[in-house]
Amino acid sequence: MIVIGKTVLSDDIKEQFFVCNLEKCKGxxxxxxxxxxxxxxxxTKLLEQLYPKIKPFITEEGxxxxxxxxxxxYDMDGEKGTPTIGDNRECAYALYDxxxxxxxxxxxxxxxGAIPFKKPISCHLYxxxxxxxxxxxxxxYDRWDICAPACELGSSLGVPVYKFxxxxxxxxxxxxxxxxxxxxxxxxxxTLEA
Numbered sequence: 001m002i003v004i005g006k007t008v009l010s011d012d013i014k015e016q017f018f019v020c021n022l023e024k025c026k027g028x029x030x031x032x033x034x035x036x037x038x039x040x041x042x043x044t045k046l047l048e049q050l051y052p053k054i055k056p057f058i059t060e061e062g063x064x065x066x067x068x069x070x071x072x073x074y075d076m077d078g079e080k081g082t083p084t085i086g087d088n089r090e091c092a093y094a095l096y097d098x099x100x101x102x103x104x105x106x107x108x109x110x111x112x113g114a115i116p117f118k119k120p121i122s123c124h125l126y127x128x129x130x131x132x133x134x135x136x137x138x139x140x141y142d143r144w145d146i147c148a149p150a151c152e153l154g155s156s157l158g159v160p161v162y163k164f165x166x167x168x169x170x171x172x173x174x175x176x177x178x179x180x181x182x183x184x185x186x187x188x189x190x191t192l193e194a
Contacts, residue, residue, distance in 0.1 A: 004180050007173065009162075012141035014185045017154030018127055018161045022101050024149035035075035036082030036091050038122040044080055046117050047071040047106075053114045054093070058105035061085055062092040082120065124168035127161065 002009040039047070047054075051071045055063055062085060069083040069092075083092040093105045107119045118124060127147060131138040141161055154164060162169065162181060170178045 002181065002184050004173075004177055004184070006136045007139060007177070008136055009139045009181070010141055013128065013139060013161045014188075016141050016151070016161050017157075017159055018147070018150050018164050019154040019157055019159050020164075021149040021153045023099075035077075035079075036073065036084045037120045039072050039080045039082065039120055040122075041080070043117075043120050044072045047082075050106075050109075050115045050117060054106055054109045057095070057108040057112070057114070058093055059095050062094065062105065065092040118171075121168065121172055125165060125172065128165060128169075 001011060002014070048071050051066065055066075058066075065083050065085050071083075072080055073083045075081045084090065085092055090102060091104075094102045095105050095108070097103050104119045104123060106115070106117065109115045110118045122129070127142045127144070127150075128139050129142045131140065154160070162185065166178065169181070
């Protein structure tokens, strides 16, 4: 376990390997599961404000769902998340590219320079999931069989989860926090080698 300020990270984040392999999984994390992507409070407000600029980047079916349900919904656990198409199929913000790979319409709008928001942090941080408690946040590695190709690729390249997720971890917690994470991991590695 790694503790940095008010965050507690499972050892899996430094011990497991991961690099998304969209050619193999086809973006299955945007389809599988029992709800849409978890959203933070500020993200719900951003989606409400930015939806007109995101709309051209998502499918007509996704647009219909969002216009019927809203830019975000409450899931069965009462948590805020993105709406899904049909009975918990793909995220309403997702679209298929010409290779049949699901992409995030929010991220496509960001990459095109239409909006300043990349995508929900829960998506950007995957396979890390954050559980919020009164005094701290727990960061855990989420094991999911659909990500087996990502684990294999990460292992072959020698990329641990925390390195693969450098940008979203900095986005969420800042440069100093990430530098401390790297320092603690490297310090522990040196201790184990000695």
